[in-house]
Amino acid sequence: MHVKPTAPHLHLLAKAPLPGQAKTRLIPFLGAQGAAEAHATMVRHCVATGCEALGAENVTLWTSLDHHHPLFLELQTQHGIALAAQQQGDVGMRVRHALNSTDGPAMVMGTDCPSITSAMLKRCRAALSTFAVVILPAEDGGYGLIGSHHDHPSLFEGIPWGTEQVLSVTQSRLAALGLEAAYPDTMWDIDRPEDWQRWQQLRHASV
Structure with a gap:
């Protein structure tokens, strides 16, 4: 009997879009309110992409700053995703906590990565059926997504995050x-004004 492989659970990490606390490197370009709105646009995009690729039942949005922000409640109502409060600690602690919060294979992704498409997520899902770990490398030397089947603490401890x-x-x-990892594609995240402009150009080109 052929058993359909379990879809990995996708954990998305998101700050509340609070002016002055979200996407601060975009503030000189967009202003505090504009940067917060840009951040909200990215979170909405990433949640929709995750639900399209894996199904809302396999998506959890991990919140920070304001766990009951209207944006999070809107996305929960609209898509039927689960919400959870991010763990305290550095990036590694928060990513590892999210990965280990569900049974079976899981993937964690930031919400400043709208360059990650539904097709890329599906390739990551397929890769996890044969590889221990899946990673989407970023152009800047980091990564935008990591997935695994089991807990590997050393992948998240003492990592020079943000470099x-x-x-x-x-x-x-x-x-x-x-461990052998798969690298199905390369992505880029939105940190600087030129990244935001790059994504806007891509969005308008695809309309």
Whole structure:
């Protein structure tokens, strides 16, 4: 009997779009309110993409700053996704906590990565059926998504988050663990005004 492989659970990490606290590097370009609105646009986009690729029942949005922000409640109502409060701690602690919160294979993604498409998520899902770990490398030396079947603490402890060494250090840890990872595609996140403009141009080109 052929058993359909379980869809991995997708965990999305999102700050509430509070002016002055979300996408601060876009503030000189868009203003505090504009940067917060840009952030909300990205969160909506990433949630919709995740639901399209994997089904809303396999998506959890992990919130921070304001767990009951109207944006989060809107997305829960609109898509039927689960909401959860992010763990305290650095990026690694929050990612690892989310990955281990559900049974079976899981993937974690930020919500400043609207370059990750539904097709890319489906390729990640397929890769996880044969690989121990899946990663979408970022152009800047980090990564926008990581998925695994089991808990591997060393992939998230002592990583130089926010630097261009994130992926290379993670790959060294994978090698030390004897784990083979799949890298189905490359993505880019939105940190700077030029990143935002790049995404806007892509959105308008696809309309």
